[in-house]
Amino acid sequence: DSGVTQTPKHLITATGQRVTLRCSPRSGDLSVYWYQQSLDQGLQFLIQYYNGEERAKGNILERFSAQQFPDLHSELNLSSLELGDSALYFCASSPGLAGGQETQYFGPGTRLLVL
Amino acid sequence: AQSVAQPEDQVNVAEGNPLTVKCTYSVSGNPYLFWYVQYPNRGLQFLLKYITGDNLVKGSYGFEAEFNKSQTSFHLKKPSALVSDSALYFCAVRERRGFQKLVFGTGTRLLVSP
Numbered sequence: 099d100s101g102v103t104q105t106p107k108h109l110i111t112a113t114g115q116r117v118t119l120r121c122s123p124r125s126g127d128l129s130v131y132w133y134q135q136s137l138d139q140g141l142q143f144l145i146q147y148y149n150g151e152e153r154a155k156g157n158i159l160e161r162f163s164a165q166q167f168p169d170l171h172s173e174l175n176l177s178s179l180e181l182g183d184s185a186l187y188f189c190a191s192s193p194g195l196a197g198g199q200e201t202q203y204f205g206p207g208t209r210l211l212v213l
Numbered sequence: 214a215q216s217v218a219q220p221e222d223q224v225n226v227a228e229g230n231p232l233t234v235k236c237t238y239s240v241s242g243n244p245y246l247f248w249y250v251q252y253p254n255r256g257l258q259f260l261l262k263y264i265t266g267d268n269l270v271k272g273s274y275g276f277e278a279e280f281n282k283s284q285t286s287f288h289l290k291k292p293s294a295l296v297s298d299s300a301l302y303f304c305a306v307r308e309r310r311g312f313q314k315l316v317f318g319t320g321t322r323l324l325v326s327p
Contacts, residue, residue, distance in 0.1 A: 100259075143314040
């Protein structure tokens with residue numbers, strides 16, 4: 099158990115809908131990262147937050163957005179969902195103080211199925 | 214841009230035999246290198262990382278990896294495989310300068326047979 103929690107575990111929804119995925123980082127970690135894992139794209143970095151502020155963006159679609167709250171939990175919002183958004187979404191966290199050498203610890207993921 | 218290659222989609226090994234999962238990388242300058250393992254329906258678990266110093270890095274569950282700068286490789290190894298090591302293994306790289314995202318390889322499925 100990494101100490102990173104994600105809810106829900108599974109999500110089934112329809113095209114055009116909007117969903118929110120939630121992540122609680124390990125105790126004390128200030129950085130939160132979101133990743134998308136799909137069969138055709140592999141594991142792709144989406145976005146990083148550090149202590150409530152957006153730190154870096156990766157291959158995140160404009161239909162997707164995220165935020166990190168004062169209690170450091172984070173939410174990833176996916177809107178106008180398409181079939182291709184079906185994937186496993188991971189959250190990871192790290193202390194956020196030591197830069198690129200830090201280990202990111204991953205949550206169990208949320209499996210999203212768009213029908 | 215940084216990249217990682219895991220040339221084998223699957224590696225098959227018999228229990229008790231040594232295993233190697235290959236990884237090569239491309240970055241500007243010196244890299245940070247990581248190995249993660251993913252079991253079915255689970256998140257990624259951290260195994261080990263190379264930051265600096267000794268080229269041989271020891272990690273969890275008896276795994277180790279050797280950083281080879283001239284060959285730009287970071288192969289994962291274990292002297293004696295267990296059936297329970299069967300999983301999906303990911304190599305990842307990050308450049309040292311500035312903020313750089315962690316870039317993952319496509320993964321290698323390890324199958325250890327009894």
